[in-house]
Amino acid sequence: MQAGGKNVKRISITVLILIVCGFVLDLTGVKTLLFLIEYKQAITRLIAFVFVIVITCVIVKAKASRKIKSSIAIFLMIGGYACVCLYEFVMPTQYARCDFYSQKLSGGVKIFDGKNYKVSLCGTGSDDMQSGDEIRLQVFSDTGVLLATRYFSVNWNESFPNSLEYGPDRITYYDNNGRDFKTHLFMPPTALDWVRARIPLLN
Numbered sequence: 084m085q086a087g088g089k090n091v092k093r094i095s096i097t098v099l100i101l102i103v104c105g106f107v108l109d110l111t112g113v114k115t116l117l118f119l120i121e122y123k124q125a126i127t128r129l130i131a132f133v134f135v136i137v138i139t140c141v142i143v144k145a146k147a148s149r150k151i152k153s154s155i156a157i158f159l160m161i162g163g164y165a166c167v168c169l170y171e172f173v174m175p176t177q178y179a180r181c182d183f184y185s186q187k188l189s190g191g192v193k194i195f196d197g198k199n200y201k202v203s204l205c206g207t208g209s210d211d212m213q214s215g216d217e218i219r220l221q222v223f224s225d226t227g228v229l230l231a232t233r234y235f236s237v238n239w240n241e242s243f244p245n246s247l248e249y250g251p252d253r254i255t256y257y258d259n260n261g262r263d264f265k266t267h268l269f270m271p272p273t274a275l276d277w278v279r280a281r282i283p284l285l286n
Contacts, residue, residue: 178205178219188218188237189246193254195270199225202247202254220247220256221280222272231272232280235259 137159184204185191192201200222207217215236222231235258237245243264248255254268268276 176207176217178207181205184218193249195252198271200230200270201225215259220268222254222268229280231268231276233268235266
């Protein structure tokens with residue numbers, strides 16, 4: 084009986100330890116996921132930077148001809164870009180409330196060069212201090228074809244303009260998180276804009 088009681092006690096302790104470990108691992112996983120989501124842009128840049136360093140080291144140390152080194156560099160750059168795109172695919176930024184943001188930031192149907200275009204804006208939602216909100220700006224044709232995509236950030240606490248402004252041949256938006264605060268999307272969108280809207284990380 085004593086041996087049976089000891090076994091039951093050991094099993095109970097083992098189960099308790101497993102439950103605690105599972106809880107800790109699950110909590111750690113959730114925190115890690117939240118961290119990756121919050122600092123996704125910084126992590127993406129870090130991945131790109133690491134790949135640049137790796138490419139440089141491999142090319143410098145490689146004992147091969149210039150042609151082979153060039154091939155290695157191209158292969159590694161493509162691989163690095165593919166990894167960053169995969170990260171973006173696995174953990175995409177969630178943009179929502181498109182009707183709300185389109186109305187708040189002066190989106191909607193606009194006319195350029197005699198044609199109708201739909202300007203759609205979606206956001207990630209600002210933080211508790213409303214100090215930052217990531218916005219996705221998309222321009223569609225009157226038939227619903229995506230023609231251009233841009234990303235920018237707004238700060239609802241600042242007095243800087245947030246709404247879009249329209250000129251005869253451009254859409255002006257204000258990026259609180261970019262080098263060029265005042266940025267233009269020229270209308271109608273070009274073929275390059277169409278390509279950029281479909282290739283990750285080109286906007």
